[in-house]
Amino acid sequence: MDTAQEPQRSSPHGEFARVAISVPVLRGFHYRVPSTLSPQPMVGDRVRVFFRGRSRIGTVIGFDSAPEVERVLDVQEVLGIESRIPGPIIELCRWVSEKFGASLGETLEAALPPPLRRGGKIRRIAHVSLDVEDRSEGGIRELVEKIEKRAPKQARALRILAQVGGSAEEREIRRLAHLDSNQPLRGLETKGLIRRIFVEGEPEEVAGDSAEQASPPPLTAEQELAVASVRLAMRRSRPQGFLLFGVTGSGKTEVYLRALQEAVQAGKQGIVLVPEIALTPQTVARFRSRFPRIAVLHSRLTERERVQAWGRIRSGEVDVVVGARSAIFAPVPKLGLLVMDEEHEPSFKQQSPPRYHARDVARKRAELEGAIVILGSATPSLESFVAAQQGELSLLRLPNRVGGGVLPETAILDLGSLPFQKVPSALSAPMKEQIHRTLQRGEQAILFLNRRGFARVNVCMACRESVQCQDCSVSLVLHRRAGRLLCHLCGHEQSVPTQCPNCEAPGMRALGFGTERVEEELRRNFPQARVARMDSDTTGTRGSHERILADFGKGELDLLIGTQMIAKGLDFPRVTLVGIIFADTSLSLPDYRGAERTFQLVAQVAGRAGRSDRGGRVLVQTFQPHHPAILAAVEHDYEKFVKGELQERQETLYPPFAQLLRILISHPEEERGKQTAQEVRERLESAGRVSWGILGPAACPIPRVRGRSRFQILVKTEKEDDFRDLVSYARSRVMTSAPVRVTLDVDPVSLL
Numbered sequence: 001m002d003t004a005q006e007p008q009r010s011s012p013h014g015e016f017a018r019v020a021i022s023v024p025v026l027r028g029f030h031y032r033v034p035s036t037l038s039p040q041p042m043v044g045d046r047v048r049v050f051f052r053g054r055s056r057i058g059t060v061i062g063f064d065s066a067p068e069v070e071r072v073l074d075v076q077e078v079l080g081i082e083s084r085i086p087g088p089i090i091e092l093c094r095w096v097s098e099k100f101g102a103s104l105g106e107t108l109e110a111a112l113p114p115p116l117r118r119g120g121k122i123r124r125i126a127h128v129s130l131d132v133e134d135r136s137e138g139g140i141r142e143l144v145e146k147i148e149k150r151a152p153k154q155a156r157a158l159r160i161l162a163q164v165g166g167s168a169e170e171r172e173i174r175r176l177a178h179l180d181s182n183q184p185l186r187g188l189e190t191k192g193l194i195r196r197i198f199v200e201g202e203p204e205e206v207a208g209d210s211a212e213q214a215s216p217p218p219l220t221a222e223q224e225l226a227v228a229s230v231r232l233a234m235r236r237s238r239p240q241g242f243l244l245f246g247v248t249g250s251g252k253t254e255v256y257l258r259a260l261q262e263a264v265q266a267g268k269q270g271i272v273l274v275p276e277i278a279l280t281p282q283t284v285a286r287f288r289s290r291f292p293r294i295a296v297l298h299s300r301l302t303e304r305e306r307v308q309a310w311g312r313i314r315s316g317e318v319d320v321v322v323g324a325r326s327a328i329f330a331p332v333p334k335l336g337l338l339v340m341d342e343e344h345e346p347s348f349k350q351q352s353p354p355r356y357h358a359r360d361v362a363r364k365r366a367e368l369e370g371a372i373v374i375l376g377s378a379t380p381s382l383e384s385f386v387a388a389q390q391g392e393l394s395l396l397r398l399p400n401r402v403g404g405g406v407l408p409e410t411a412i413l414d415l416g417s418l419p420f421q422k423v424p425s426a427l428s429a430p431m432k433e434q435i436h437r438t439l440q441r442g443e444q445a446i447l448f449l450n451r452r453g454f455a456r457v458n459v460c461m462a463c464r465e466s467v468q469c470q471d472c473s474v475s476l477v478l479h480r481r482a483g484r485l486l487c488h489l490c491g492h493e494q495s496v497p498t499q500c501p502n503c504e505a506p507g508m509r510a511l512g513f514g515t516e517r518v519e520e521e522l523r524r525n526f527p528q529a530r531v532a533r534m535d536s537d538t539t540g541t542r543g544s545h546e547r548i549l550a551d552f553g554k555g556e557l558d559l560l561i562g563t564q565m566i567a568k569g570l571d572f573p574r575v576t577l578v579g580i581i582f583a584d585t586s587l588s589l590p591d592y593r594g595a596e597r598t599f600q601l602v603a604q605v606a607g608r609a610g611r612s613d614r615g616g617r618v619l620v621q622t623f624q625p626h627h628p629a630i631l632a633a634v635e636h637d638y639e640k641f642v643k644g645e646l647q648e649r650q651e652t653l654y655p656p657f658a659q660l661l662r663i664l665i666s667h668p669e670e671e672r673g674k675q676t677a678q679e680v681r682e683r684l685e686s687a688g689r690v691s692w693g694i695l696g697p698a699a700c701p702i703p704r705v706r707g708r709s710r711f712q713i714l715v716k717t718e719k720e721d722d723f724r725d726l727v728s729y730a731r732s733r734v735m736t737s738a739p740v741r742v743t744l745d746v747d748p749v750s751l752l
Contacts, residue, residue, distance in 0.1 A: 099727070227258045243384050383655060426518045
């Protein structure tokens with residue numbers, strides 16, 4: 001047990017609190033609890049303490065009669081009861097800390113809304129708006145180019161603010177511009193280019209007030225069987241997990257709603273986890289229409305909204321919580337049911353400490369609190385499917401679409417066999433023809449391309465070099481509307497060069513396709529069509545995502561082009577055509593999950609078509625028409641894909657047949673990073689555990705990001721106990737101090 005020590009002395013008598021602080025240290029710290037302190041702290045309370053010379057907030061995780069050393073500090077303050085973390089959540093966080101290699105302090109912080117991490121202080125919301133006379137694209141571009149040499153971050157923030165309409169919340173501009181602080185925005189304010197206004201930020205709507213109560217539709221025989229299975233499990237009053245495997249449009253959401261109704265009628269509460277981008281009015285409205293007492297949790301809420309939702313949940317005023325990944329820690333008093341929709345989505349994996357996967361945490365929480373967990377997907381993760389095969393999860397199937405609907409007809413367009421085009425186009429002739437027919441019938445089409453921007457690279461025709469990011473090992477992406485080259489990793493941007501930065505030859509050429517370029521082609525080829533684009537460039541501000549989908553749902557748009565945010569959770573009856581512009585994106589990545597990700601994306605996007613009696617058609621453009629993932633996806637044959645993929649995973653010993661620990665080492669200097677990576681491997685080898693299969697170190701597929709060279713080591717083992725020992729050993733023996741960074745990622749969803 002570590003003990004917080006400072007020059008100040010305090011009495012060694014009385015009770016001593018163990019406090020977990022959000023630092024990468026595995027153990028808690030002792031603090032004396034003065035008898036005069038009021039109120040006296042309890043386990044789970046947030047307290048203010050001095051740590052390493054400054055005031056910090058931590059969580060009380062226990063008490064001891066005496067510290068291990070003589071000199072300790074006092075607990076300064078016990079924060080409000082609204083910040084107290086319930087006992088079951090603390091127990092869950094202990095498990096998360098151990099499994100995913102994070103400190104308990106970091107894990108407890110992740111379980112709280114941001115304001116409660118700071119002791120309940122709600123920051124006022126800053127709104128920023130342009131304060132310039134000429135707001136035209138040319139005028140903004142001139143301003144950006146004028147200030148970018150001396151203040152590149154200010155230039156980036158100014159350009160993005162103009163792009164999103166000239167007014168937005170400050171936090172959204174900071175996120176979109178990759179800003180670590182608000183100093184660039186203050187600089188723009190000083191220059192008189194923007195205005196900043198602070199408001200308190202009241203909730204837009206009390207959840208459930210405006211929802212119309214809906215009558216449940218009749219269930220199909222398959223849905224009834226699934227609901228009955230969950231109902232029986234609830235009556236047994238013991239934890240159980242289900243995998244709800246249903247094709248797109250098979251009515252999985254209705255099964256969730258009926259199961260939640262069973263839980264609420266039994267006096268319990270439910271939590272529904274969905275991918276962040278799926279938190280649309282269409283999704284939330286279905287839950288609100290059945291459950292008036294609902295709370296919604298996601299990152300776009302204001303701080304006041306998050307705190308109020310947390311308080312309502314904690315006090316038992318809420319029956320159902322609908323939220324993104326972090327909602328798994330929602331403090332419902334009597335948890336009865338956990339639902340995880342689209343459980344295969346990589347967004348359920350946290351990418352900062354603690355790097356937990358919400359799927360694993362959901363199953364553990366259900367086990368700890370005696371609840372039922374339902375994992376649902378049309379394309380389940382291989383981990384969940386194998387768990388169902390091995391009896392760890394009960395498999396429930398929905399093989400047919402509701403209402404007698406059929407899955408859409410799917411065709412593959414081999415891009416390699418199509419006639420040569422002097423001017424490259426993202427839309428093949430057959431794709432254009434199908435779009436034309438769809439528009440003639442007064443129907444809608446969705447086009448999918450998982451690449452934003454206009455062109456992927458800007459290449460010199462003389463030396464064949466592309467314009468690279470100065471801090472990352474990637475090419476800059478052309479965003480034509482902004483007139484800039486952008487790095488999608490670090491946010492760096494610059495003007496489009498007129499000559500090659502490498503050989504100074506004139507004539508750079510934009511190659512490749514992004515959603516912006518496809519949007520331009522659609523407008524040029526179908527001038528009468530109403531077109532919208534949905535990617536992170538057009539949905540950066542609050543409510544923009546919802547507005548686009550609302551317009552599409554009302555029939556005010558004909559064609560919607562987007563990235564993976566349009567791939568799931570959308571149900572529009574007038575959509576009869578789905579076009580996948582380039583299905584090979586994930587297949588070209590050096591990642592063992594590439595084929596699985598490709599299958600899931602193609603199958604999920606295809607599922608947006610044919611959700612009414614109008615029928616549907618899906619066109620898949622690809623250079624790899626015979627790849628097993630693409631063939632299985634267009635045939636809507638999940639189990640065909642799984643059979644081949646599992647065989648390959650088993651032969652190479654990758655999840656779900658082994659557990660994988662990725663150790664990422666980074667350093668500003670390549671040689672120092674490489675040396676440290678080799679030292680980390682040597683430490684692992686010194687443990688003498690032959691069950692640990694060690695691969696690397698090797699440079700990451702993207703070897704440099706944000707000015708840091710990156711190396712990775714992969715460690716695999718088949719046995720759960722061996723893996724637990726591996727994580728414990730790694731977090732205690734391979735961590736190093738700055739400027740070297742060593743990151744542990746348990747069961748990573750990406751190896752890039």
